[in-house]
Amino acid sequence: MSSSTPLLAVDELSVVFRGRGSGEVRAVDGVSFTLEEGRVTGLVGESGCGKSVTSLALMGLLPDRGVEVGGSAVMRLPDGSENLLKASRRRMRDLRGSQLAMIFQDPLSSLNPVIPIGRQVTEILQRHRGMRGAAARKEAADLLHRVGIPDPTRRLSEYPHQLSGGMRQRALIAMGVACRPRVMIADEPTTALDVTIQAQILELLKDLVTEEGTALLMITHDLGVVAGMCDDINVLYAGRAVETARRRPLFAAPTHPYTVGLLGSIPRLDSPRGEPLTPVRGSVNDNIAWTDGCAFAPRCDHYTMECLQGPPPLVRLENGDEAEHVHRCVNPIEHAEVVDRTVLDGPAVVGDDEEERR
Structure with a gap:
């Protein structure tokens, strides 16, 4: 979301798993984003939306058999640029650790x-x-x-x-x-840690980005972590990005019903005692193929028949901001009454003043 050349540009990344007699599973279906020097980019969504598979594809850690990887992931290196998805196993061993690294979900x-x-x-x-x-x-x-x-x-x-x-x-x-490394991927780095340790780990990662100019890809389902860490956010559902924006526009005015549902699942300190949350109904398995329509339609309270007439295109919002805010929805939320503004205005946000200066 910047005019500068990104350290890593991922374009139409797809990952398809094929098994004997079990058909195919399209875990990642045309995901595109960029990682820029000194910035944190978030991949957000429920378990099963394709976040971790995306990271494994970028690191070259998916198996050779039964997996088809498409698209491109061009990384800017000291001696030129290279498509990581086309690199050999030997070449990826040279790049892993030196140019890109990954913090896995379970350290044990x-x-x-x-x-x-x-x-x-x-x-x-x-x-x-x-x-x-x-x-x-x-x-x-x-x-x-x-x-x-x-x-x-x-x-x-x-x-x-x-x-x-x-x-x-x-x-x-x-x-x-x-x-x-120039690019760091953190896959749920604070899972199973207590709150105090979580804060310390996130602060450590933030310092790494600031001091070393590393481009950090933060993979998480925790929107509190996203609000405090990420500069740019990509919300994934069923292997596709359904909304992409910088942090403040996304939290202030989300437009995709899935994003609004995720935000509605966050507990609020200013809510009356006993008030229930409004989580997204159903499960991530309740979807349809993107080729038939919006995969989120079976779980969406705002869907119309138009949602089931082919894949929804990406639409760019005209908000007067240089940074793009795009969504994949034919019936978007025009305003977001349910958004928890304390996520933006409260003390949990790290580097909020810095965001305003950009």
């Missing part, structure tokens, strides 16, 4: 349980920065210290199960930033 299963933390960090330093021995170990300790792990030298010899959940997540972040 992402870390090797039988290898000390120190060795897992130094392995990255050896592979991509050529560091070995005492120099690599000192750099690993510095990385653990940087992400807030106490007594980092001692922690180098400890195994993942000896660390708390917050420290394991910090260790993953240390591994991710070890080579100062």
